[in-house]
Amino acid sequence: QKEVEQDPGPLSVPEGAIVSLNCTYSNSAFQYFMWYRQYSRKGPELLMYTYSSGNKEDGRFTAQVDKSSKYISLFIRDSQPSDSATYLCAMSLFYGQNFVFGPGTRLSVLP
Amino acid sequence: DVKVTQSSRYLVKRTGEKVFLECVQDMDHENMFWYRQDPGLGLRLIYFSYDVKMKEKGDIPEGYSVSREKKERFSLILESASTNQTSMYLCASRDSQGAGGYTFGSGTRLTVV
Numbered sequence: 001q002k003e004v005e006q007d008p009g010p011l012s013v014p015e016g017a018i019v020s021l022n023c024t025y026s027n028s029a030f031q032y033f034m035w036y037r038q039y040s041r042k043g044p045e046l047l048m049y050t051y052s053s054g055n056k057e058d059g060r061f062t063a064q065v066d067k068s069s070k071y072i073s074l075f076i077r078d079s080q081p082s083d084s085a086t087y088l089c090a091m092s093l094f095y096g097q098n099f100v101f102g103p104g105t106r107l108s109v110l111p
Numbered sequence: 112d113v114k115v116t117q118s119s120r121y122l123v124k125r126t127g128e129k130v131f132l133e134c135v136q137d138m139d140h141e142n143m144f145w146y147r148q149d150p151g152l153g154l155r156l157i158y159f160s161y162d163v164k165m166k167e168k169g170d171i172p173e174g175y176s177v178s179r180e181k182k183e184r185f186s187l188i189l190e191s192a193s194t195n196q197t198s199m200y201l202c203a204s205r206d207s208q209g210a211g212g213y214t215f216g217s218g219t220r221l222t223v224v
Contacts, residue, residue: 004153008151034212036212041120041217041218041220042217042218043115043201043203043215043216043217043218044154044201044213044215045215046212046213046214049212088153088154090212098144098156098159098169099212099213101146101153101154102153103151103152103153104153
């Protein structure tokens with residue numbers, strides 16, 4: 001079993017839809033969670049950074065962590081064609097430790 | 112506003128060649144990383160460095176080495192390139208406190224023929 005898993009997609013949604021992107025992980029000790037967005041032929045860029053369980057909101061993006069289920073989610077409201085990218089989750093055990101990345105989910109928002 | 116710069120976007124090299132991938136960051140970060148990214152496998156850590164002249168092996172160091180002679184520069188070296196090293200290579204940096212995430216470069220697409 002991989003340490004961090006994501007559905008690779010592609011996930012296609014119409015513009016304006018609410019998008020749910022998910023990661024599952026095997027190590028219950030993970031405490032720090034990130035979401036990165038990667039456009040084609042670009043490096044990943046940080047979207048959200050959360051600690052432990054709960055929700056964090058930033059504009060149209062909401063990150064949710066459910067440690068009991070070992071499951072994290074990224075919700076995108078009012079999705080736009082510019083949101084079309086690959087979304088990577090990442091997590092670590094301790095503050096400052098290197099992160100383990102999921103393989104990414106490719107999202108396509110259709111105008 | 113470029114913060115992590117990888118010297119080449121695309122490279123084509125022959126099997127057996129020695130290959131240098133260069134990365135420079137302008138944020139005065141102590142920590143620097145080299146990843147490779149392959150479809151279905153995600154980002155895999157090759158090497159990282161916590162300080163000048165320091166290096167640590169990541170998850171897949173075989174066939175690679177690194178050099179960090181200056182704080183801002185971290186080089187990845189393929190001693191004898193092989194076709195299974197064809198990949199996207201991403202450099203990243205992070206401050207020593209570990210606060211926030213990584214800042215990535217735009218990547219180098221290496222093809223070994």
